Amino acid sequence: MAGLVNRSLDLALGNGVCCKRLLEYYWQFYYITTTQFPHKLELVTRGTRAEFVGNLMQVLEKTDFLVQVSQSLLVNSKNITSSCFS
Numbered sequence: 001m002a003g004l005v006n007r008s009l010d011l012a013l014g015n016g017v018c019c020k021r022l023l024e025y026y027w028q029f030y031y032i033t034t035t036q037f038p039h040k041l042e043l044v045t046r047g048t049r050a051e052f053v054g055n056l057m058q059v060l061e062k063t064d065f066l067v068q069v070s071q072s073l074l075v076n077s078k079n080i081t082s083s084c085f086s
Helices: 002-013 016-028 056-062
Strands: 029-034 040-045 048-053 066-070 073-076
Touching: 029 056, 056 066, 056 073
Parallel strands: none
Antiparallel strands: 029 040, 029 073, 040 048, 066 073
């Protein structure tokens, strides 16, 4: 899982090669959200949580499997099985 976290850091920094490798692990991603600290994001995957410096919009632009559901949250659309709006 450590390699997955490193790839997410490279994604946030804009490394195109690692961004392509990151897509191989999309099924493990649940969501990416902002933290209470400026420019810091939290990545939650199957089995791991990691914080890294980044910009939510840049991450969104570089992926096709993340969907912005609020100003501070990107979710992996491939892992959504149901939703409840009440």
